[in-house]
Amino acid sequence: MSIFRNRTTTAALVAVAAGALTLTACGGGGGSSAEDNSKSKEDAKSQSKPVQIGDEKASTGPAAEVPGAKAGGTAIVYQEADFSHLDPGQIYVSDGKLLSRLIYRGLTQYAEDDKGNLTVVGDLATDAGKVSDGGKTWTYTLKPGLKDENGNPINSADIRHSVERLYSTYITDGPSYLQQWLSGSGTTYRDAYAGPDKGKHLPDSVLETPDEKTVVFHFKDAQPDLPQMLTMPGYSVVPEETDTKEKYDTDPVATGPYKIADFKPGKSMKLVKNTQWDPKSDSVRHQYVDGFDIEMNHDDEDQTKTLLADQGDAKNAMMFTGQVATTQLQAVVGDKSVLGKRTIEGYAPYVWQLNFNLDRVKDKKLRDAITLALPATSVFKADGGAYGGEVANSLMSPTTPGYDEKYDPFNRAKKPNGDIEAAKKLIEEGGFKGKKLVYAYGNTPVRQQQAVLIADALEKIGLDIQKKEIDSATWYEQVGKVKNGYDLYMTGWGQDWSSAATVFPPLYDGTQIQDGASNYSHINDEHVNSEIARIVKITDTDQATKAWDALNKYISEKVNPAAPIYYTKVFQIFGSNIGGIRYSSDSSYVDVTRVFLKK
């Protein structure tokens, strides 16, 4: 479940490139080099195959050396805004994810090869998990000698505590998959258990710690995706004895290769080596640089310019979730000494779609007409130019297993910038000429331009479009209301891990319509609902993938609750002295665990 949001950015004031801050955990991705734009869909296809499960050997450290890597030096990181959260339980967005890769550890993590293929391996656990009881019971064994930054050993009680604290009222922002799978869907899990603060634990029938090293999860249903789900930073360990609850969000305890030495909220953060981290216990992470100096308040444009200029300290500088600013694309792409050598490029898992509020836009013909008329090319180009994205042919992302590149229900291949004629015909057939529709958009420069483009196209087919601007900081909260009062609104969604199971249920399950739910189009179709309920229980990945593909086609053709517009891409630049840069399919940004300084 992921959406584009970043509430600490003054989005209204910045030219928000590509997707501003994007969210965590996504499978698939593009290559590490900047290929010709047109080819990347092919690459994504080869990478959208299901994730492999690694064995105990793959989970044993130390990690294989990065070729040419050297130890020492401090890398500088430019970030636009402060991390929205430091408490692992609250981390859902990408900035926190990248940081958590450096300072936190969970039960599992992804190992990644040079092609972007992902393998789930054990992180704190010896392997990706042992399944039994038809997928309902998962058992994890902790590696020996694990310690947090204070030198306290990490044992099964800490894992239990990390899970239990997710039920506390102060945990509001993190993912809730685990809680829901263990104790009930929606927010009902909160009724089942109120958190560890009153001394109560989850019953052993749910979460069991038979000894210091063993953790057993008991689910109501089969949960084949658990190892992938546990890689999310939201499920990183919080050592029980040093948990400060609410205050943990500003002063957390590190378990990964680095720890926070100094943190000035909104300004800077200094990471130094965590000497308690044992490289032999970690099969993925490295500890090449001595530390990271994270400087905030550098917007994308600023980051790009500084990194492109490559002067002084900037040689040692890198991006985290920053992207090459739209305005700098030309300069970056035009510089042969930079493109591909100091840049990485790849797919972000996000699909931008124009949701129809089905409570208000009830006629499918109207929806089809609008879908056909959308100027997809222009819209994505407004959001980052040629490198910002690609026309979307389907509601599924090229990074999601099951994506069918040839599927093209709305003639995007031939008319990528809208088929006005075909749309007009539908409008005339349905007699929708002059119909008033409210198009809501987040009030940022990019969304404003897209609104102009979309309104222009829809007015050409005879609709009366009322553009309504909304604070970008609370955009999703506002369109997430069931009675939001708008007809059309664009949202972006990306998988949390490489499975359509993190896309279709949250977006199209009619049983989940409520304020704050992400079924933005309010689709409530019997067939869709039942199919979703059926497919999530399929344990065979290939079979499930096929079923999702079929459901995708049904949704678009029979209901059309949302028009696909574009897929987003990530394009980053680094200082010339930064080594080991590689696009990570896991984070959809640079892989921060293998960064080193060349000199």
Added chain:
Amino acid sequence: MTTQTKPEEAAATAAERAFLSVRDLKVHFSTEDGVVKAVDGLSFDLERGKTLGIVGESGSGKSVTNLAVLGLHNRKTTAIDGSITLDGQELTDAGEKQLETLRGKKMAMIFQDALTALSPYYTVGRQIGEPFMKHTGASKRDARVRAIDLLEKVGIPHPQQRVDDYPHQFSGGMRQRAMIAMALACDPDLLIADEPTTALDVTVQAQILDLLKDLQQEFGSAIIMITHDLGVVANMADDILVMYAGRAVERGTVREVLKAPQHPYTWGLLGSMPRLTSDVDEPLVPIPGSPPSLLNPPSGCAFHPRCGFKEEVPGGRCSSERPLLAPGRAAACHLTGDQRQQLFIETIQPRLG
């Protein structure tokens, strides 16, 4: 007193030659509307220890003359012609530096409104002491002593305390006295008083004039008294110069001009002045019309548009030919001496009472 010798000196030279001599002075301003001939061919002399009263309406050029003497006119927009000699030194072509050493020391000015002429930002004592320091190189402390001295001399009570007051803490009369003290700081030989009493009420006026007289006796300075108040002139001056439209129209001793004025303009001035002796019911007779434009002065005699006697002069000479002012006791008018005497006795004097 540091310059005790001065009065004797002045007394010795005054008889021999004029201390200030102005010859054919022309002061022309160039403005956006054209050239303003504020002073156009003015000549007069002044001896040490004597007082010259310059009388005229607003805009007649009397103040401009004195600014020109001090060299305080705007040099960029003003053209000066003729000669001004002070104690034998030519001032019209003197440099700014040279003038600076003369101003305050040899010639000083008493301004009309002490409220605006004293800077509100500095103490009275400091403003009095400044020129003293500048011209004599005295120390700050000496300057202060000097300021207290002068304040006492001009009749400020408790000068020890008042010396550190700011001008706004003084009453109007006291400010004017302070102003005079400032002008006297270096015992100037020439004192130009520009309507020194206009802004004051009558009793204070008299005190200030008495003060000036006393001081003149003590220092032997020459004084130019600019005023439009003939009463003040009668009280103070030895000689009178009546100005109209940038020119002198009548010149003479106080007695001559006030008792037997010869120019119709002077008659007008006298007629518009209230007298204690006149009948309460008798109206004042103002001069008809308003002062002429100096941009484009009337042809001939500048006063002719307002003159009630121009018919007495044959051939319309008043509007075509400019009357000249002869040296010594004289008036610039086309009327003959007899006509003037007759007209004055028959028509003017009865009105003056």
Added chain:
Amino acid sequence: MTSPIELEGAETPSLVDKESAPQEGAKESKKLEGRSPGQLMWGRFKRDRTGVISAVVVLFFFVIAAAAPLISMVYGKDPYTLYGQERPELLDMFTMPAGPAGGMTGEFWFGIEPVLGRDVFTQLLYGIRTSLLTALAATVLMTVVGVLIGLAGGYFGGKSDYWLGRITDFFMALPNQLFFVAAMPVITTVFVAPDEETPTYVRTCAIIIVLSFLGWMSMARLIRAATLSLRDREFIEAARISGASPWRIIRKELFPNIVTPVLVQFTLTLPSTILSIAFLSFVGVGYVEPTPDWGRMFAIGARYIEQDPYYMLFPGVAMVVFVVAFNLLGDSVRDAFDPKTGR
């Protein structure tokens, strides 16, 4: 002392400072013969070449603002059509104008806008129109409010002055620009139905209200100070003694004497109001897409300044020319009213 006071001289009994300013005195004497103060001012202004040129420039801006629809009709383009979208050859793959110099051609005189591909020339015309009219209305409103409050405080003095002064202080203490930004959404959301596009006129009104609500204080202070200094002057006293009503005194005696500071302040305020509107649009709460607005053009231009500096060129040059001309005009107006303080 300003010359309007001296102009009053003919009908007021006390004119104490004539002699101290002989040049003036000399000139007054001519003025008093015939021409009215207004004519004199006009005469003086006409001779000021800088002033005349600036006036022509400023007037030119107002004329093209007023005639924008006409010009765009003759020119054959409008500021709303997305030419770059209809004709893809106009924009390159980075959505920047494909042609050299920002896509300037005989057809698109000032080039085309990046990304959306609108015509820059008409956009600038209409943008100037929007900004100028909004700024003009806001400045007039804040001038009126400021003058009224300043006059009231300065003339009546005492309690009313005290309280007006406190109110002025209060508004002065507000972090203005912050309040603009904070107040704009309130006004627009309160007055517009949630499912309707905020009409441009509502935005315009909101901007005018917000700006003038928070922009009258300098004027009020200035006028209060001027009124205070005038209030105790003899001619006012004379008018008061002769039984003139306060309103008459304000209108006939005070007002002519504060025209200079009002006009000068007005000419200072108008450009800064334009800049404030630009600021609002810049942070996204002023005008929004697709309303053409001068300030918004800066925001767009600043975003693409490196890739397409030409987009910023014309609005930028126009703005500098306009602000400079307006400031020079302000100087000239002041000089014409009051030659003493001029150049």
Added chain:
Amino acid sequence: MLQFLVRRTFGAALILLLISAFTFFMFFAIPQDPALLACGKNCTPDALAIIHKNLGLDSPVPVQYWNFLVGIFVGRDFAVGHCDAPCFGVSFANNQNVWDTILDRFPLTISLTVGSLLVFLTLGLGAGLLAAKYRGTWIDKVFSSGSLVISSMQIYFLGPLVLLALVYSTGWLDKPKYVPISEDLGGWFMGLLIPWVVMATIFTANYTRMARSSMIEQLQEEHVKAARAKGMSSNFVFFRYAWRGSLIPIVTILGIDLSSLLAGGMVTEFTFGLAGLGRLALESVTNKDLPMLMGVMLISAALIIVFNLIVDALYAVIDPRVRLS
């Protein structure tokens, strides 16, 4: 004097109270739930209710305002922990203590504002004095028109241009950044040099004009003439008599400009990526983060009040009539 101080303090407190009330109630006039900001992606009614309670949004608005006021003096307890007095609450966006955040951002803003103030006063008044001194000559024209043209460019236009010219293309200067003055004086100076100058440009011309015209006006004053009549040199008269009088209108304009100064700081901080109060203010406004907005609003207002006090004190220093009456 004591009475004066008491009255000023009381007035300042009243102004701050009014501003806080104004902001608070204006904020709640927006038909949008402020809790949405703290709500997060899964903004269910349950989650919203919890946040309402956590942030104290469940009581009526006047009560909330009262709690806010009380909190400033005695501190408050939030679900995320205790907030010591002076407590301006915690941010809706990220639970940060507002007061700590403000204290953290404050030094930058003060450095920026005061530094830029010094720059534009020096440049503006210097140019104005020169222009007045050499009135009508080419010096006058160059300074008067030069400052006019430069100040017609805006921070967000000039800023990027300067960065391009001095940082990106040539590398002559480093990108502006804030180094605390206590850590490294040189770094502090070099880091803020560009922002100071760029921010100063928009103010400079105003002061050039003002200095020039009021000097010219002062030079025609009687007391200036009188000073020259007593033989003081023209430089002495210029710098002592005329200058002193010109300061009054300049200080007046300065008092009026104070809030623009904060606004200028806001744009400058944004243009150069500096994290000061201005940026914090913009963020809180666009995010509708009430506690942060209130905090910034009040601190800005307090700043303006303090600056105004300084300006009033300056009046008294300059003009004895003010001092002694």
